[in-house]
Amino acid sequence: MEKLKISQQSFGEKAGLFILENDNGYKLEVTDFGARVVNFKVPTKNGEKNIVLGFDSAEEYLEKDTYIGATIGRVAGRISKGFFTIDGTNYQVETQPEHGNTLHGGPHSFEEVYWAAETAIDEQGVHVTFSYTSPDGEKGFPGELAVSVTYTLNNANEWRLNYQAKTTKATLFNPTNHVYFNLTGDVTQATDTHKLQVAADKFVVVGDDTTATGEIRSVAGTPFDFQKAQEMTQAYAADYQQNVLVGGLDHPFVLSADAKAPQATISSPDDSIKVEMTTTEPSVVIFTAQFGEKAPIMRGEKLAQHGGITLETQVMPGAIEFEGFGDIVLQPTETFTSETVYKVIAE
Numbered sequence: 001m002e003k004l005k006i007s008q009q010s011f012g013e014k015a016g017l018f019i020l021e022n023d024n025g026y027k028l029e030v031t032d033f034g035a036r037v038v039n040f041k042v043p044t045k046n047g048e049k050n051i052v053l054g055f056d057s058a059e060e061y062l063e064k065d066t067y068i069g070a071t072i073g074r075v076a077g078r079i080s081k082g083f084f085t086i087d088g089t090n091y092q093v094e095t096q097p098e099h100g101n102t103l104h105g106g107p108h109s110f111e112e113v114y115w116a117a118e119t120a121i122d123e124q125g126v127h128v129t130f131s132y133t134s135p136d137g138e139k140g141f142p143g144e145l146a147v148s149v150t151y152t153l154n155n156a157n158e159w160r161l162n163y164q165a166k167t168t169k170a171t172l173f174n175p176t177n178h179v180y181f182n183l184t185g186d187v188t189q190a191t192d193t194h195k196l197q198v199a200a201d202k203f204v205v206v207g208d209d210t211t212a213t214g215e216i217r218s219v220a221g222t223p224f225d226f227q228k229a230q231e232m233t234q235a236y237a238a239d240y241q242q243n244v245l246v247g248g249l250d251h252p253f254v255l256s257a258d259a260k261a262p263q264a265t266i267s268s269p270d271d272s273i274k275v276e277m278t279t280t281e282p283s284v285v286i287f288t289a290q291f292g293e294k295a296p297i298m299r300g301e302k303l304a305q306h307g308g309i310t311l312e313t314q315v316m317p318g319a320i321e322f323e324g325f326g327d328i329v330l331q332p333t334e335t336f337t338s339e340t341v342y343k344v345i346a347e
Contacts, residue, residue: 004126004155006119011038014114015058020126020153026344028153033058034070034111035130035149037179040159042346044272049185051273051344053289053298053308062112064296067178070111071149072104074134074141075328076176077252077285077317078211082106084320086142086170086329093140099209104178106139110147111178125154136168143169143332149177158343165336173336174315174328180289180308181275183268190304191288192236193269197229198284199259204252204316204325205242212318212325216254224251229267235288236306248288248306252316255283262343264311272347279340281313282326313340 004022011017015033025048029039038054054069055061061068082095082102094106104111115130127150134145145167152160163175182191203224205215219225223238235249242251255263262276264284277284289295289308296303315326330336 004121006121006126006128012058012060016117018117018119018128020128020151022126022153022155022157024155024157026153026157028151028159030128030151031058032115032117032130033061034066034113035115035132036061036069036071036111037151037159037177038069040344042273042344044346046272049183049273051181051183051185051275053180053182053187053303055298066111067104068180070178071115071130071175072178072312073110073147073173073175074105074139074145075102075172075174076104076312076314077174078103078209080211080321082140084172086172089142091140091142099211101209101211105141109139110134110175125152125160127152141171143167143171145171145173145330147175149175156343157345158341161340161342163336163338165330167330167332170329170331172320172328173330174319175338176285176312176314177340178310178312179342180310181266182308183266183273183275187298187303187307188301190306191309192231192233192306194232194309195229195267195271196226196232196286196309197265198226198253198286199256199263200253200284201227201256202254204254204283204318206245206251208245210246210250212252212316212322214318214322216324224253229265232288232306232309247290247292249286250288250290252283252285252314254316255279255281266309266311274345276343276345277311277313277340278343279313280338281315281340283314283316285312285314285317286310287312311342313338
């Protein structure tokens with residue numbers, strides 16, 4: 001009888017790769033560089049398929065795209081002009097040149113850190129816990145922030161993500177994982193005929209610079225209505241201002257409070273693989289890899305336009321600006337916890 005197991009190998013000059021394997025032959029491969037998922041290999045009747053996007057070394061991520069698969073923080077999404085106020089104190093954090101906003105915590109953030117790693121195996125599954133302490137003032141954010149993210153693979157074929165954090169001063173914290181799914185296992189295949197279902201009757205409207213405008217709009221009558229499973233072409237081919245603006249999807253979906261698990265499902269074109277997402281977070285940002293000619297070479301092939309779909313669970317971007325968008329202020333008296341589960345069902 002097979003056992004849950006974990007092994008380790010190098011992943012470039014400084015990084016390590018941790019290979020988590022369950023009794024069913026599922027393999028979740030993660031690295032301490034950016035506390036990221038690199039591969040998720042799923043056995044099927046047609047052979048093993050790698051259902052997430054990734055590269056072959058830490059150096060390749062640095063060269064091509066450091067967000068893919070990474071833990072994102074301190075704050076996922078965009079902070080308009082990098083400015084915010086906590087308890088009457090104003091803060092200016094680092095911004096990226098494009099549009100002058102702060103994206104994913106600012107340049108060279110959690111996604112480029114080499115995290116400490118600890119492994120464990122128990123009856124709940126096989127685990128890797130990555131930890132990092134972000135110094136007070138890093139990128140301009142207040143408070144020393146101690147963060148951990150635990151990746152678990154279990155025999156229910158679930159990849160479980162558990163976050164925990166403590167701060168020494170009131171700060172902002174809204175992490176996510178920037179996983180991209182392509183359930184064909186072929187990066188040259190677009191996700192046009194993947195099917196998406198999301199338990200969300202509202203989405204957040206974005207402006208020209210893709211920051212939240214403050215409007216939360218009903219999905220009814222729009223290409224954002226995935227309350228019943230629809231092919232992704234609904235979003236890609238739509239002549240609707242919000243889709244045309246970004247070339248697909250790059251939007252927060254507001255998860256219905258009364259939604260039963262799972263809150264989102266992605267299905268492969270032939271329905272042979274499904275990923276079911278369940279989260280404690282109130283929204284999921286869906287981005288559809290519209291990189292165009294800038295799409296990277298991945299595993300020897302050029303990534304297709306719309307070659308991946310993210311399910312980035314988090315509090316809605318815009319939470320520090322707009323009432324009703326949620327609260328991402330973490331106080332020193334609090335411990336932040338969050339869980340997201342991706343369950344794979346494969347034939």
